[in-house]
Amino acid sequence: MRFLRLVTLVFGLGIVMADAQLRxxxxxxxxxxxxxxxxxxxxxxxxxxxxxxxxxxxALGGFSLTSYAALKKGGESEQPGFEPGKPDDSELVxxxxxxxxxxPAMPKGAAALKPDQVELxxxxxxxxxxxxxxxxxxxxxxxxxxxxxxxxxxxxxLDYSPDxxxxxxxxxxxxxxxxxxxxxxxxxxxxxxxxxxxxRIESARFSPDGKRLAVTGGSPGRFGEIQIxxxxxxxxxxxxxxxxxTLYGVSWSxxxxxxxxxxxxxxxxxxxxxxxxxxxxxxxxxxxVLDTVFSVDGSHLVSVSRDRxxxxxxxxxxxxxxxxTSITPGALKGGLITVDRHPTKDELLIGGxxxxxxxxxxxxxxxxxxxxxxxxxxxFEGMPGRIFSVRYSDDGxxxxxxxxxxxxxxxRVYNEADAKLVSRFASEHGAxxxxxxxPHTNEVAVGGFDGMVRIYDANSxxxxxxxxxxxxxxxxxxxxx
Numbered sequence: 001m002r003f004l005r006l007v008t009l010v011f012g013l014g015i016v017m018a019d020a021q022l023r024x025x026x027x028x029x030x031x032x033x034x035x036x037x038x039x040x041x042x043x044x045x046x047x048x049x050x051x052x053x054x055x056x057x058x059a060l061g062g063f064s065l066t067s068y069a070a071l072k073k074g075g076e077s078e079q080p081g082f083e084p085g086k087p088d089d090s091e092l093v094x095x096x097x098x099x100x101x102x103x104p105a106m107p108k109g110a111a112a113l114k115p116d117q118v119e120l121x122x123x124x125x126x127x128x129x130x131x132x133x134x135x136x137x138x139x140x141x142x143x144x145x146x147x148x149x150x151x152x153x154x155x156x157x158l159d160y161s162p163d164x165x166x167x168x169x170x171x172x173x174x175x176x177x178x179x180x181x182x183x184x185x186x187x188x189x190x191x192x193x194x195x196x197x198x199x200r201i202e203s204a205r206f207s208p209d210g211k212r213l214a215v216t217g218g219s220p221g222r223f224g225e226i227q228i229x230x231x232x233x234x235x236x237x238x239x240x241x242x243x244x245x246t247l248y249g250v251s252w253s254x255x256x257x258x259x260x261x262x263x264x265x266x267x268x269x270x271x272x273x274x275x276x277x278x279x280x281x282x283x284x285x286x287x288x289v290l291d292t293v294f295s296v297d298g299s300h301l302v303s304v305s306r307d308r309x310x311x312x313x314x315x316x317x318x319x320x321x322x323x324x325t326s327i328t329p330g331a332l333k334g335g336l337i338t339v340d341r342h343p344t345k346d347e348l349l350i351g352g353x354x355x356x357x358x359x360x361x362x363x364x365x366x367x368x369x370x371x372x373x374x375x376x377x378x379x380f381e382g383m384p385g386r387i388f389s390v391r392y393s394d395d396g397x398x399x400x401x402x403x404x405x406x407x408x409x410x411x412r413v414y415n416e417a418d419a420k421l422v423s424r425f426a427s428e429h430g431a432x433x434x435x436x437x438x439p440h441t442n443e444v445a446v447g448g449f450d451g452m453v454r455i456y457d458a459n460s461x462x463x464x465x466x467x468x469x470x471x472x473x474x475x476x477x478x479x480x481x
Contacts, residue, residue: 036124038068039133045117046071047223047241068131084129087122096121141173143195149470152451157203157434161210164439166191166231168213169453169469170201175215176469177231178453180438190471192234198225203250203261203291212237212273214259218246226250226261228273238276242269249291249339253298258315260301262289268303268313282313284320293341293348295362302348302362306335310350312362324348324360326373338389342416343396347377351387356380357401357414380419384410388432394439398422398458402446404431409448411435413458423461426454 036042071081071092082090095106096113104112113121141147149172157170160180167178174195198217205214213231218224224247228238245264252259253270258279260270268289270280280301287307294301294315301313302324309332312321325332334353341348346362357380366374385405392399393416402411409432413422426432431449438445442458447469454466 035127035130036120037132038124038130041120042124043068043133044222045113045120068133072129082125082129085126087125090125093118093122093125141195143193146193146195147172147174147470149472150474152468152470152472154449155434155447155451155453155469156201158436158445158447158453159205160436160438160445161206161231162208162439163210164441166206166210167438167445167453168204168206169447170204170434171470172201173197173199175201175204175213175229177213178467178469192231194227194229194234194236196225196227196236196239197223198227198246200246202246202248205250205252206231207252207256207273208254209256212256214250214252214273216247216250216261220246224263226259226271226276228259228276238271238273240271240276240278242278243267248289249304251292251294253294253315254296255298258294258298260292260294260303262292262303262305264288266305266307268292268301268311270301270315280313280315280318282311282318282320284311284313285309287335290335290337291339293339295346296341296344300346300362302339302341304336304339304350304352306337308332308335308352310336310339310348310360322364324362324364324375325350326371326376328371328373334386337387340391342392343394345396349390349392349399351390351401351403353386355383355385355387355403355405357383357387357390357399359399359416378419380414381412381421383412384408389435391436392416393437393458398437400435400437400444400458402426402432402435402448404433404448407431407449411444411446411456413444413461423456423458425456425461425463429454 079091081092087093096104096118098104153172155170159168165180167180169176174193176190177192179191199219201215201217203216211231213229215227223241224243224245226240226247227236230237243263243265248262250261257273258270259273262268266285266287268282269278271277272279285305285307287305289303289305291304299315301315304310310324312324314321336350336352338351339348348360348362351357359377360375361377364375383403385403387401387403389402397416398413399416400413407430409426409430411426411432412424415422426446429450432446434447436445444456444458446454452466453469455464457464
C-alpha cells in the first residue's frame, strides 16, 4: 500500500509540475509573427479567388486586383480598396467578410474566402498595407499596355474562323486576330489584340458560329485559365481560373454551349460557355491531358494524354466510358498530344510521340479483347519526331500534321480516305507546333518555334506567303521609350 501511495504521489506531482510548466509557457510573450507580404501572401490569394472577375480585361465594377496600385485605387464606387491601418474601414475587407447570416458579397457566385484568409487580408491592412512588389514584377501587360516584342514568340496555336476571314495566332499574354481577305487571301494586318492574364497561351479555338474565341493558358506553376472572348467587340466574357498550372487543348461543343480543356493535374474538364460554371470533370487519366474534342452531337467528350491513351467520356453523366486506343503495353510508343474530329463523323485523328498520325472510330462496336486495337481505322506514314498538331480540312477530305524532331519541323498533307501523301513542306523553318486548313480553300497555315506564320498551298506544298504575326519593336527603340 505504501508503494501504491508513493506512485500516486509521484504521478500527482508530475501532473502539477506539467500544469505549472504549461501555465508558465502560456505566460511568456509569443514571438511576433512575420509581417504579411502583399506579393507573397495577398497577391496570390486575390489572383486565385478574385481576378477572374477583377482584371483589366474584365474589371467588374471597375475594380482590378492585378496589382497593388489597382487595388489601392478601387473601382466605380471611388472608394479606395483599402485604408492602411484600418481594416474595418477598408472596402476589400467589407466585400469579403460575411454580414451576419448573409454570405460576403465577394467572390461573387463562388465560395467565400476561409476565415483564416480573411484574417490574413485584415492583418496585412492593419500592419500598414505595405507594397513589397519587386521592381521586376511591376511590368504591366493589359489592353492599354499590350506586350512589346523584340523577337517573335513561339507559336503554339493557330485557328481560322469558320468563314475563313480571321486567323487567331497565339502570342505572349495575348491572342492576335488577323484579317484575311476572302477573295485574294491577303492578310490585312492585326484586327484585335486579346490581352489577358495568362502569360502563356496554349490553345485558341473559334466557336462554331465564329462569334467567340476560347483560349487556354496560364502561368506555369501558378494558375491555369480558360478565357472566352467576344470576337466582334474584343471583350473578355469569361475568365475562369482552374488548377495551379497551364491549361491545354480547348474545344467547343457543336452547339457552342460548352467548352472543354485538358489540365496538368491529369484531369479533363468543361465549363458552360455562358456562365463559366464547371459542368464536366473527368479524372481517369494518369498524366497531363493535352487535347480534347466533342462528338458530333456533343454527347461525348474525347481526351488525349501523355499517359498514352485516348479516352471516351459521356458528358451528361461525367462517366468514363472506354479507352478508344489500345491499352496493351507497347501498342502506343509514347504519349498523345493532339486530337481532331472529322467534321461530320465521329472519327478521331490523333498524333503524338510516336510520329504516326492515326484515325480511330469513336465508339467500339465489338467486345474488347486483350491486345486488340479494334477502333483503329487507318494509320498514316510515320513522320520525324513528335506530332504536335493534326487537323482535318473543313470537308474532311484531307488531313494535315505537323511535327518536330531535334529542332526541325515538317508538315504533311494526306488524303483522308487512302492515306496518300499529297504534299510535304516547312522542314527548313524549325519545329512546327500548329497547323490548320483555311476553310473553303487549299491553304494551310503553319506556325512554330521561329514565330513566323507561313501559308502553304496544300496541293503543291509551295509557300504562298509568310508574315510576322506580332508588332516587333527593336531593342533600341524599346529602351528609348
